[in-house]
Amino acid sequence: MEVCTTADGLRRHVAGLRARCGRIAFVPTMGNLHAGHLRLVERARDHADAVIASIYVNPLQFGPHEDFAAYPRTPVADREQLDAGGCDLLFLPADEEVYPRGKAAQTFVEVPGLSDILCGEIRPGHFRGVTTVVNRLFNLVAPDVAFFGKKDYQQWLLIRLMVADLAMPVEVVGVETERAPDGLALSSRNAYLTAAERRVAPRLFAVLGALKDQTEHDGVVSPQALQQARMALEADGFRVDYLTVRRRADLALPVPADADLVVLAAAWLGRARLIDNVELVLAPGG
Ligand code: PAF
Numbered sequence: 654m655e656v657c658t659t660a661d662g663l664r665r666h667v668a669g670l671r672a673r674c675g676r677i678a679f680v681p682t683m684g685n686l687h688a689g690h691l692r693l694v695e696r697a698r699d700h701a702d703a704v705i706a707s708i709y710v711n712p713l714q715f716g717p718h719e720d721f722a723a724y725p726r727t728p729v730a731d732r733e734q735l736d737a738g739g740c741d742l743l744f745l746p747a748d749e750e751v752y753p754r755g756k757a758a759q760t761f762v763e764v765p766g767l768s769d770i771l772c773g774e775i776r777p778g779h780f781r782g783v784t785t786v787v788n789r790l791f792n793l794v795a796p797d798v799a800f801f802g803k804k805d806y807q808q809w810l811l812i813r814l815m816v817a818d819l820a821m822p823v824e825v826v827g828v829e830t831e832r833a834p835d836g837l838a839l840s841s842r843n844a845y846l847t848a849a850e851r852r853v854a855p856r857l858f859a860v861l862g863a864l865k866d867q868t869e870h871d872g873v874v875s876p877q878a879l880q881q882a883r884m885a886l887e888a889d890g891f892r893v894d895y896l897t898v899r900r901r902a903d904l905a906l907p908v909p910a911d912a913d914l915v916v917l918a919a920a921w922l923g924r925a926r927l928i929d930n931v932e933l934v935l936a937p938g939g
Contacts, residue, residue, distance in 0.1 A: 654732070654735060654736040654740050654741060654742065654743055655741065655742045655743070656732065656742075656743045656745055657742070657743075657744060657745070658744075658745050658746055658747065658750065659746070659750050660746065660750045660751075660753075660793055663742075663744050663746075663793055663794070664793065666742050667705070667742070667793075667794060667795060670703045670705070670741065670742065671795075673703075674701075674702035674703040675701075675702045676700065676701040676702050676703075676797045676798065677701055677702070677703050677704075677705060677794070677795070677796050677797050677798075678697035678698075678700055678701035678703070678704045678705070678796060678797065678798045678799070678800065679697070679704075679705050679706070679707070679790070679791070679794045679796035679798070679799040679800070679823075680693045680694055680697050680704065680705070680706040680707075680740075680799070680800050681706070681707045681709075681786075681787060681790050681799065681801075682706060682707065682708055682731075683708065683709065683710045683711065683724065683841070684708040684709075684710065684725075684726060684727060684728060684731045684841075685724070685725040685726065685727050685731065685841040685844070686727070686730070686731045686734050686735070687831070687839045687840075687841065688831050688839055689802050689804065689830065689831035689838075689839040689840075690734075690802075691734060691738050692802075692828060692831050693800040693801070693802060693828050694706060694735065694738040694739065694740055694800075695738065695739075696800055696826065696828050697798070697800050698738075698739050700798050700800075700826070701797065701798060703741045703742070704739060704740045704741050704742075705740070705741065705742045705743075705744065705794050705796065706735050706740045706742075706743050706744070707743070707744040707745070707746070707790055707794070708728065708731055708743065708744075708745050709744075709745075709746055709751060709786070709790075710724050710726065711751070711782055711783070711786040712748065712756060712782075713752075713756055713759070713761075713778075713781070713782030713785055713786060714778075714779050714780075714781075714782030714783045714786065715779075715782070716776055716777065716778065716779065719776070720842075720845075723845075724841070725841050725844050728745065732745075744790075744793070744794070751786065751789060751790075759785060760785075761781055761784075761785040762781075762784045762785050762788040762815060762819070763780075763781045763784060763785075764780070764784055764811050764814045764815050764818065767780075767807070767810060767811055767814060767903065767904060768780035768781060768784070768811060770807075770904060771807055771895055771897070771899075771904060771917060771919070772807050772808075772894075772919060772928065773807070775894050775895070775919065780807070780808070780811055783808055783811065783812075784811055784812070784815050787812055787815070788815065788819070788821075791816075791821060791823055795823075796823055797822075797823065797824065798823065798824040798825075798826060799812075799823055799824070799825055799826070800826050800828055801825065801826070801827055801828070802827075802828055802830060802831070803827040803828060803829055803830055803930070804830040804831075804838045804839075804840065804928065804929065804930070805928070806904075806915060806917060806930045807904060807917070809825070809827045810903070810904065812825050813825045830929070830930075832858065833855070835855040836855040836858040836859060836862075837851075837854045837855045837857070837858060838857075838858065838927070838928075838929045840927065840928075842925050842926060842927070843925065843927075845923065845924040845925035846922060846923060846924075846925045847923060850890075850922045850923045850925065853889050853890055853891075853922060854922055854925075854927060856885075856886065856889045856891070857886065857891065857918060857920060857922075857927055857929050858929055858931070860882050860885050860886055860918075861882075861916045861918055861929055861930065861931045862931055863882065863885075864878060864879070864882040864896075864898070864916050864931075865916050865931045865932075865933040868898060868914070868916070868933055868935070869933050869934065869935065869936070872935055872936060873909075873935070874898045874907060874914070879896060879897070879898065882896055883896050886918075886920055890922065891920040891921065891922055892920060892921040892922075893918065893919075893920045893921075894918075894919040894920060894921065894926070895917070895918065895919055896916075896917075896918040896920070897916070897917055897918075898914050898915070898916050898917075898933075899914065899915055899917060900913070900914060900915075901913045901914060901915045901932060904917070911935070912934055912935045912936075912937065913932070913934060914932070914933050914934070914935060915930050915931065915932045915933065916930060916931045916932075916933060917929075917930040918930070
């Protein structure tokens with residue numbers, strides 16, 4: 654696996670790959686890789702002739718009181734895993750390569766509306782930081798296809814909207830959430846959980862699953878079921894940022910005709926803010 658740390662170096666390497674390979678896939682990450690990221694690389698391998706990954710803990714997507722400094726950084730292990738996973742090229746830039754005129758002066762890309770709800774409401778500016786960095790990375794890498802985990806459901810939708818709105822020639826593929834055997838969605842932030850919290854953490858997925866089952870059974874999104882699910886999480890010690898059922902296409906509140914829905918939650922357990930989601934379908938006329 655080649656590694657490059659500068660934007661110019663990246664462009665040269667990409668030009669070389671382009672000359673030799675048909676389709677180029679891209680997997681942007683913030684490092685501290687786990688099996689979920691490696692699944693993205695695996696899917697990328699299946700879809701393309703060459704795989705490029707990036708590791709960059711993007712300061713623009715962290716709020717002033719968030720965990721930018723504490724965010725786990727494991728570059729040596731990450732490189733080994735990417736190499737073993739069949740990645741061809743790793744972009745490992747410093748801030749100056751991503752934001753050459755400085756973070757404050759950087760032109761930004763923002764998808765209005767969807768950036769301001771759910772995680773965007775609780776983390777103002779977060780999604781603007783995400784779409785800005787992904788836009789720049791897409792322009793540097795010029796991939797044919799890019800892979801994102803569906804654990805970050807809202808992020809995945811936003812990237813798709815950005816690509817459509819800006820007519821960017823890249824296909825965006827969402828990959829199912831990778832889970833521990835007990836159901837917990839894999840996330841770098843799981844590292845913040847104590848041993849006792851780690852034992853409780855899978856309850857998030859269990860509660861979302863139960864809410865999905867009940868909603869599918871009832872054929873309607875019930876405020877009582879939502880309230881019970883929230884109380885179940887609170888009883889387990891979670892501090893719930895949101896727990897909601899939304900329309901999959903745009904995360905708007907569903908109207909009765911909507912069938913393709915998703916239950917989404919963000920909840921704190923100690924120092925860890927966990928997010929997860931489960932898709933559900935309401936039967937017609939249910
Ligand atoms: O999902 C992530 O790891 C990040 O938000 C991303 C897409 C790499 C942008 O920094």
